Structure formats: structure tokens, C-alpha cells
Amino acid sequence: MPYVNIRVTKEGVTSEQKSELIAGVTELLQRVLHKNPATTVVVIDEVDPDNWGIAGEQVTLRRKRGE
Amino acid sequence: MPYVNIRVTKEGVTSEQKSELIAGVTELLQRVLHKNPATTVVVIDEVDPDNWGIAGEQVTLRRKRGE
Amino acid sequence: MPYVNIRVTKEGVTSEQKSELIAGVTELLQRVLHKNPATTVVVIDEVDPDNWGIAGEQVTLRRKRGE
Amino acid sequence: MPYVNIRVTKEGVTSEQKSELIAGVTELLQRVLHKNPATTVVVIDEVDPDNWGIAGEQVTLRRKRGE
Amino acid sequence: MPYVNIRVTKEGVTSEQKSELIAGVTELLQRVLHKNPATTVVVIDEVDPDNWGIAGEQVTLRRKRGE
Amino acid sequence: MPYVNIRVTKEGVTSEQKSELIAGVTELLQRVLHKNPATTVVVIDEVDPDNWGIAGEQVTLRRKRGE
Incomplete structure (x- = not known):
């Protein structure tokens, strides 16, 4: 029954990576809190x-500087 | 003044259906909690x-299996 | 499978009212979008x-003025 | 370390305006709560x-009426 | 830089379990998406x-029936 | 009409500071995006x-080390 929202920047996340994140978080909640995977919801934004801003500036600007 | 966030998979939701959801939730909050519709905000994602993951896998995979 | 988050001010919402909100939103999503109630999650904050701020001020202040 | 989520309607927000919002919110949290800008995250949706619904109807309809 | 929000029912989650969830999600994002752990934020609600409602009713009621 | 959610750790935020955050964010959205303050909602969690986790560990642990 848990609901997990993962928010990351849109920078080429593949369908396989999304699948790994969903499986990984669901397994983690089952292992740590014994939550039923059947009703565990994971949404990736x-x-x-x-x-997306960090340290007061857009990630776009940081990427241009090579960070 | 309530804020309601409805999150569903992007699978052909029409503008008319969105309109029904917004009207329906706003009416529900007015009826049950006497909230002022004028400042009730509903956002559909x-x-x-x-x-979107459920039961540890992407909805895309479930749809391919016909679920 | 939808996830709905209802956010309201904490001002004496009863368990019965919460029950009505949960049932009402779930029924709405079933009626409008044919969503399966079994996996519809509703969380009330x-x-x-x-x-809570509206119009640039805390609701507490508005309540003191009788709004 | 704060996380701020700004949600607005998609109506021509420029990259410069997003930059101003991110800088402004980060500065506000530093000034009021002494939060470290380096780990302050701001996400604009x-x-x-x-x-987007307000007063029970879609913003699209309000815009058509000139509101 | 990712932001992850884990929402679960309040039913005796220990500080150790919260610690495991935070470490586990951060490690997952590093492994799958190469995200820097230093700026990965995890918030548990x-x-x-x-x-909390599922299948149109409060979890409280389901617990009373032994589910 | 914007909705802003500010999430910070619960460490003695005063009512006056909350008032400043709400006023500050509302003014920022009016100045940058010409948003109507009357329907701008700000919610502080x-x-x-x-x-709250950062860098894979709970803030509680970081505070104990004096960070």
C-alpha cells in the first residue's frame, strides 16, 4: 500500500532503468517494512x-559548466 | 482552499473526463467538508x-500482457 | 491504480468525513475513468x-478575523 | 536541505522567469530559516x-472567457 | 539531486527502519542512475x-477486520 | 492560482517565520509571473x-555530529 514518488531530472533515463528503480524500491519496502508488493505504487517524475534548481540555480546552467 | 492532486496513467484521458473529475472532487469537498469551491484547487497529473509501477513492475508491461 | 492526495487544513475533520471523502473519490474515478477501486489509493493530509497560506497570509490569521 | 515544489499552469513561463523563481525561493529560505543554499532544491511543475481546476472548472475554460 | 518521497501508514515504523529505507533508496539511485548520494534527498511521510484509503475504505477499517 | 509546497525539517520554525515564508513566496510569484496573490496557496510541511534523509542518512544523525 505504500506510495513512492521518485523525482529526477529528465536526462535520458531508459525504460530499463525505470524498471530497475520500480523493482528495487518495491523490494526494499517489502524487506524493511514487510509491505505487500501487490499494492506498492512507485511513480517516477x-x-x-x-x-530543477539546486544551490539557487537551474541544473541546465550547472550542466553547461560541466558539473 | 483545499488542494487535491489526482495522479493517473496517461492513457487517453479526455478533456471532458478531466472536467468531470475537477467538478466532482470540488463538489465532494463542498458537500462533506463545506469547503468553498471558489478556492478549491484540483491538479491532474x-x-x-x-x-508508473505497481507490484514491482511497469504498467507498460502489465498492459502488454492484457491486464 | 490512481493515487489521490487531498490536502486540507486541520480543523476538526471527523473519521466519518474522511471515510466519505475516500469513498467518494474512489467512486468518482471508477465512474469517470473506469479505474479499478481495489488499487485506488487516497491519502488525506x-x-x-x-x-497554510492563502492570499499571502496564514489561515490562522484569517480565522481570527472571522473568515 | 529544504525541498520546494512550485506548481503553476503551463502558459509560457520563460527560462529566465524559472531562474528568478529558483533564486528567489532559495534566498528566502536562507534569509528566514538560515537554510544552506547549497542543498536547497526547488522543482517547478x-x-x-x-x-488544472479552480472553482470546479478547468483553467482552459476560464481563459476562454477572458479570466 | 534526486528527491524521493516515501509515504506509508503510521504503524510503528522504527528509527532503524527509516534509516534502512533512506540508505537503501540512496544506494539504488546511485547504482541505477549514477546519482550523487551527497545531494539525494529522501523524505518519509x-x-x-x-x-489512508484503499479500495474505497480507510485502512483503519481493514485492520479491524484483520487485513 | 499557483500551489507551492515548502518542505523543511521540524526544528523550531516559529509562526512568524512561517508567515514570512508565505508572504515572501506569494510576493515572488506575483512579481515574476504576475500571479494573483488572492488564489496563491502555500503549504509548509x-x-x-x-x-528526512540526505547523503544516505537521517538528519538526526548529522545533527548529533554537529552538522
Whole structure:
């Protein structure tokens, strides 16, 4: 029954990687909290780097500087 | 003043259906909690089935199996 | 499979009202989008009126003025 | 370490405006709560006006009426 | 830089279990997406079972029936 | 009409600071995006430091080490 929301920047996450994240989080909740995988929901939000800020600036700018 | 966030998979939700969801949730909050519809906010997020996991796997895979 | 998050101020919402909100939203998603009620998740967050702002001020202040 | 999520309708927000929002919120949290800007995260979600409801109806309809 | 929000019912989650969830999710994001652990944020929300609905009813009721 | 969610650790945020955050964010959205303050909603979530993770560990542990 848990709900997990993973938010990352949209920078080429593949379908296989999404599948690994979903399986990994669901397994973690089963192992640590004994949650039923059948009703565990995981939603991945991919966010435009222009819309993601850290340290007061857009990720887009950090990527341009090679960070 | 309530804020409601409805998250569903992006699978052909029409504008009319979105309109019904918004009207329905707003009416429900007015009826049950006497909330003022004028400041009730409803936001619908449509999520790529590749990014939505249940039971440890992507909805995309479930749809391929006909579920 | 939908996930719905209802956020309201914490001002005496009863268990019966929560039950009505959960049943009402689940029924709405079944009627409008044919979503399976068995996997529809609804989470209600009750927020301290001191932590909720509208029109640039805390709800606590508006309540003191009788709004 | 704070996390701030700004949700607005998708109506031509420019990259410069996003940059101003990110810088402004980060500065505000530093000034008011002494939060370290280096780990302050700000995420802006732009939402289709068809998916945003207020007063029981879609923003799209309000825009058509000139509101 | 990822932000992960884990929402579960408030039913005796220990500090050790929270620690395991935080470490596990951070490691998963590093392994699958090469995300820097230093800026990965994980927030756990524990929700009153009265406020969590599944299948149209409160978790509280399901627990009373032994589910 | 914007919705802003500010999430910080629960470490003695005063009502006056909350008031400043709400006023500051509302003013920022009016200045940068010309959003109507009357319908701008700001919700502050204060999270137990035990439930907040950064760099793979709980904030509680970091505070104990004096960070």
C-alpha cells in the first residue's frame, strides 16, 4: 500500500532503468517494512533540467559548466 | 482552499473526463467538508505508463500482457 | 491504480468525513475513468492552519478575523 | 536541505522567469530559516491548463472567457 | 539531486527502519542512475491509517477486520 | 492560482517565520509571473528529522555530529 514518488531530472533515463528503480524500491519496502508488493505504487517524475534548481540555480546552467 | 492532486496513467484521458473529475472532487469537498469551491484547487497529473509501477513492475508491461 | 492526495487544513475533520471523502473519490474515478477501486489509493493530509497560506497570509490569521 | 515544489499552469513561463523563481525561493529560505543554499532544491511543475481546476472548472475554460 | 518521497501508514515504523529505507533508496539511485548520494534527498511521510484509503475504505477499517 | 509546497525539517520554525515564508513566496510569484496573490496557496510541511534523509542518512544523525 505504500506510495513512492521518485523525482529526477529528465536526462535520458531508459525504460530499463525505470524498471530497475520500480523493482528495487518495491523490494526494499517489502524487506524493511514487510509491505505487500501487490499494492506498492512507485511513480517516477522526470523533470526538465530548466525546471530543477539546486544551490539557487537551474541544473541546465550547472550542466553547461560541466558539473 | 483545499488542494487535491489526482495522479493517473496517461492513457487517453479526455478533456471532458478531466472536467468531470475537477467538478466532482470540488463538489465532494463542498458537500462533506463545506469547503468553498471558489478556492478549491484540483491538479491532474497524467503519468507515462513506463514511469508508473505497481507490484514491482511497469504498467507498460502489465498492459502488454492484457491486464 | 490512481493515487489521490487531498490536502486540507486541520480543523476538526471527523473519521466519518474522511471515510466519505475516500469513498467518494474512489467512486468518482471508477465512474469517470473506469479505474479499478481495489488499487485506488487516497491519502488525506491535514495541515496546521499556521502552515497554510492563502492570499499571502496564514489561515490562522484569517480565522481570527472571522473568515 | 529544504525541498520546494512550485506548481503553476503551463502558459509560457520563460527560462529566465524559472531562474528568478529558483533564486528567489532559495534566498528566502536562507534569509528566514538560515537554510544552506547549497542543498536547497526547488522543482517547478508546469501543468497543462486543461489539467488544472479552480472553482470546479478547468483553467482552459476560464481563459476562454477572458479570466 | 534526486528527491524521493516515501509515504506509508503510521504503524510503528522504527528509527532503524527509516534509516534502512533512506540508505537503501540512496544506494539504488546511485547504482541505477549514477546519482550523487551527497545531494539525494529522501523524505518519509507516516500517515494516520484513518487518513489512508484503499479500495474505497480507510485502512483503519481493514485492520479491524484483520487485513 | 499557483500551489507551492515548502518542505523543511521540524526544528523550531516559529509562526512568524512561517508567515514570512508565505508572504515572501506569494510576493515572488506575483512579481515574476504576475500571479494573483488572492488564489496563491502555500503549504509548509515540517518533517521529523528522523524522517528526512540526505547523503544516505537521517538528519538526526548529522545533527548529533554537529552538522
